[in-house]
Amino acid sequence: MGSVFLPHLNTAWHVDQAILSEDDRLVIIRFGREEESQCMIIDELLFSISEKIKNFGVIYLVNLDKVPDFNQMYELDEDPFCLMFFYRNKHMMCDFGTGNNNKLNFMIYDKQELIDIIETIYRGARKGKGLVISPKDYSRNIY
Known part of the structure; x- marks a missing residue:
């Protein structure tokens, strides 16, 4: 279970601190609910790549029920999970061709692709x- 091994952020303050604390690496935050199957799969994938990306990225997990502070702002309740990216306290947007540039909210199954x-x-x-x-x-x- 990837969600067991990756660090959890249990308050909005911890989320903010994680985003603020990195100067040189990308902060990847998975928002979701660990009990949902798609979330479990993406957590496993994130855990499997965490060592490979450690020089340029750090991964955190946030449970939407425990930390609901960002749900409305980023429309997080609509998806089983989503990945958001931050660099030097700035929300990074990515055009995936899906029309939603704020977050990655679709399944990826391939380590190298992620x-x-x-x-x-x-x-x-x-x-x-x-x-x-x-x-x-x-x-x-x-x-």
Whole structure:
């Protein structure tokens, strides 16, 4: 279970501190509910890549029921899970071709594919971009 091994942020203050504390790495936050199957799958995937991305990204998990503070602002309740990306206290947006640039809210099953997305967002963030184009168009993946 990936959610057991990845750090959880249990208050809005902890979320803010995690985002503020990183100067050089991308902060990846998975918002969701651990008991939902898609969330379990993405947590496993995140755990499996966490060591590979540790030099440029750090992953945290947030349970939407325990920390509801961001649900309305980012429309988080609509999805079984979502990944959001932050760099130097700035919300990083990514164009996946899905029409939603605020978050990744669709399933990815391939480790390298997720690493590529995170690396692309990190590189764009380092260049000062606020919106990054995903390495792949996911518009056909959405049902």
